[in-house]
Amino acid sequence: MSKSKIDILNRLKRIEGQVRGVSQMIANDRYCIDVLHQVQAVKAALSKAENEILKDHAASCVSEAIASDDAAEQRVKFNELIDLFEKVKR
Numbered sequence: 365m366s367k368s369k370i371d372i373l374n375r376l377k378r379i380e381g382q383v384r385g386v387s388q389m390i391a392n393d394r395y396c397i398d399v400l401h402q403v404q405a406v407k408a409a410l411s412k413a414e415n416e417i418l419k420d421h422a423a424s425c426v427s428e429a430i431a432s433d434d435a436a437e438q439r440v441k442f443n444e445l446i447d448l449f450e451k452v453k454r
Contacts, residue, residue, distance in 0.1 A: 368420045372413060379409045418448075 386402045422445075429441040 366420075368416065368423075372416050372420065375409065375413045375416065379406060379413065382406045382409060 382402065383406055386399060386406060389399045389402060426441045426445070429437045432438070
């Protein structure tokens, strides 16, 4: 397994812990604003994980398609990225 995938998995494990922490905060009747701050932290952490996964995809899958000189595969990878960016805009 590559270092980038290990880093992503570690990041996701930390996020998992953060989400459990938010659940515990709600169960313990913590102040709503404190809970919301933690939810914002989880969202930011997920955004960073998403960026790392996208970078990994570009560095491996997309670059392999470009190097392959297979126009159909290049088009598929390009369209995947366009679809992803369209979903993010919504």
